[in-house]
Amino acid sequence: MYPAAGVSARQHQHTTGLLGRLNAEWSELVGTPASRAAVTAWRRREPGLAGLSDLAAIETAVRSRSERADVDELLLALLRQAASPDAPWADLAGRTVLQLMLPKAVAIARSQRGRMPDPDERISAVVACLYETIRGYPVERRQHSVAGNLGLDTLHLLQRRTGRSAADELLVDPADPLFEPAQDAGDPLAGLLSCLQRALDLQVIDAADEAVSEAREACSPVPSSRGLLLELLVWAVEQRVLVAADAALLARAYSAQPLDDRALAARLGCGRSTVCKRRLRAIRALRAAAAEFLAAQAAVAA
Secondary structure (H helix, E strand, O other): OOOOOOHHHHHOOOOOHHHHHHHHHHHHHHOOHHHHHHHHHHHHHOHHHOOOOOHHHHHHHHHHOOOHHHHHHHHHHHHHHHHOOOOOOHHHHHHHHHHHOHHHHHHHHHHOOOOOOOHHHHHHHHHHHHHHHHHOOOOOOOOOOHHHHHHHHHHHHHHHHHOOOOOOOOOOOOOOOOOOOOOOOOOHHHHHHHHHHHHHHOOOOOOOOHHHHHHHHHOOOOOHHHHHHHHHHHHHHHOOOOOHHHHHHHHHHOOOOOOOHHHHHHHHOOOHHHHHHHHHHHHHHHHHHHHHHHHHHHHHHO
């Protein structure tokens, strides 16, 4: 799901609070001569915006384009203008991306109820982190799955500012459109490194995992069984088969130095029976989705 898919229907349900104010402000901005002048200026600098005359046209284009590469191109054009010190209307470019990303902001806020109980405080914190992420996005280095990257970076920034999550806290509601499917990286080593980075971003593994250290030290693939497991776990989180916390539990349970349920329970600070139930439930979910995963692998290889 792309960042603005169904935006109008969802956003206009928010008529009060911060979201209501942002939507009202956006409705006013869309039709102003100044915003049309801004889009004209951006279009001269960004070929990807060709044919788009105003903010409403940009919003419609992002919402309606079916190819992720097309959406990435539009978002990157806006992000470049938001980050460039000499760009005209840089603040408006950042504000435009913020509006397009509001559904993800709502999804992130919904997933963090346990961290920040007050809903107004929570959405305000998420929007502030999202805007900071937009203004600092590394457009030259991260040009694929832009909406997903913005969402994850916002989540990580929020978590850094409010303290790390509890071991059993869910990063997102599995039904929320936070994660974007990953791009095919091409060669096997690039695919492995991409998978490891996605696993780190999703907090399925941490930087101390042996797969990360081996890949960084040798620049060669980790053992195929371990690499396949991580790829399966990342796929399962991205497709909402598993939540990230359960994928992380399986990554620890079946690492090169596996941990039994008792050791996992001690590390997570919960009961052994809880770990056992979570692990078995996650394994059943993976088994049920195995055919879909194999079909996706075959499609990439074809």
